[in-house]
Amino acid sequence: MKYLKKPSWHINEKEITPKELFDKRRSFIKLGAASVIASSSIVELLAKEQLPIKNLSFIKDKNLNNLELNSYEQITSYNNFYEFTTSKERVKDMAHTLDTTGWKISIDGLIEKEFEIDFDDLIKKFTLHERIYRFRCVEGWSMVVPWIGIKLSDFIKYAKPNSKAKYIRFETLLDDDIFPDQANMLFPAIDYPYVEGLRLDEAMNELSILAVGLYGSKIPKQNGAPIRLVIPWKYGFKSIKSISKISFVEKEPLNTWQKSNPKEYGFYANVNPNVDHPRWSQKKERVLGKFFKQNTLMYNGYEKEVSYLYKGMDLKKYF
Template sequence: MNFIKRKTWQISENEVTSKELFDNRRTFLKLGAASLVASGSIIEALAKDQLPVQNLKFIKDNNPNNLVLNTYEQITSHNNFYEFTTNQSRVKDLAYTLNTNNWKIEVDGLIEKPVTLDFDDLVKKFALEERIYRFRCVEGWSMVVPWIGFELSKLIKYLKPLSSAKYIRFETLYDDDMFPDQARTVFGAIDYPYVEGLRIDEAMNELVIMAVGLYGSSMPKQNGAPIRLIVPWKYGFKSIKSIAKISFTNEQPLNTWQKENPKEYGFYANVNPKVDHPRWSQAKERVLGKFLKQNTLMFNGYEKEVAYLYKGMDLRKEF
């Protein structure tokens, strides 16, 4: 008998959302969307389950335990993207203003040669793969998402940072024609552009991906099109959206939420159920689509893969 060994970062079946939701997706995949997309059966499946047409070529997560995902509708209808609005349910209706054509990513700082990356070329350069990850928001909600992307470590190696680079800084696009809250200037919800950062050793961990899609399709605008960061063991605000600039530096970046409220947010933002937010407990979380809360896992369930990065650190102080 052959046994499929599950990767350590793959989640077990009892930690995800309802089986009924996944069965709908599995039915769709069996229909063969890639080759039969024009057929009536595919159109009917798309309409019924609100699934996107798959337009990305990627290595699938083998999903040996038939893991159940949050629905496409849930993932794309509950979004924090302050550049549009602080109303999570309205982001999808406002995100049409984001134009991702000819997207460029400026790269500078401590690297051999500053460069401007073309998004379309970048996607062709690295093989895409599916990663089914937990996603935990600092607000206390969570979901399970089938992201499509490539490991950030591969991009870092390609960019050839200098040995003096200790951190990597990310910046969301600043364009007040596309983002209505940016146009409000000093009256905006936060100070723009949105900034996040990681230590280089964190960024090189194999779990960290640059995501360009989900559910087999290009990244929806409300979820951070065309490219965003996914760091599954950290709270969601670390996974910066619509990245337009990457910088390598020897100084710890001041991330947006640390700048906005340093008493409540720090640089690391590792998921830690033992460290409460000053205004609420982090011990439990509510999965989108479920009524009852579940226990929050240390490092969002990825402790075996990342705990070594923080050996000797006081995780209460470094939130």
């Protein structure tokens, strides 16, 4: 008899529901038998718990590591999105200008045939998977997020890169009508458009996804709607938001933060507690909602899944 070994990043199904809502299942049962009343009451309870109504169909993840999810409110109210503002708390209120209607993504470079695809058509072509991942910011804070997404390896196979393609380059939409900081001609926070990149073998790793949702619903604007990259073993700035262009290239792309300050930010940006940021330690992290800091894990806890990608590399040099 063959036994299927589940990857260590899978998560216990009961943990997919936040503990606070899990403990209140009795409340759902008490809502009444009438379907109309029950439906309206469930919506009301979801609103009270600040959870979205699920609108995506996906394969659920399981939690072998028993990770504790951050709340929907925490995940959607504390965000880095410099195209809007450098204030994490203000992004949520400013992101209403992000219009994702008719969103298109251009795919070019070293592929069989360059093309442009509508976002809604794109997600119909792939199976969506729930992936509950640790998310670690280079600034020293972290959270656990139940992403919904397309396996990046599936997308790469669909794009059909040729043998010359060694890297994949991502670009955020450039539109100063949508993003106020892009319209700042004098003192923008960063150079635009925002650019990120991966080695092709990193992109093909099972953990890499193009996220289109979280908590069972389409991804909120402040979290990078309609589609963003999620690479859980790397610092959060690698997980580029609001992607409008994907290119397959031969040479290593110059990512935005490396361009801005190459002494502090490298191409790889792998979570490594043994390599400090020049201005602060990376040994510990503050989980949103918790008072005490916790130890940061090598590769953010995904060492078994990704360490082979960097075998023989000097991790202090290739940071």
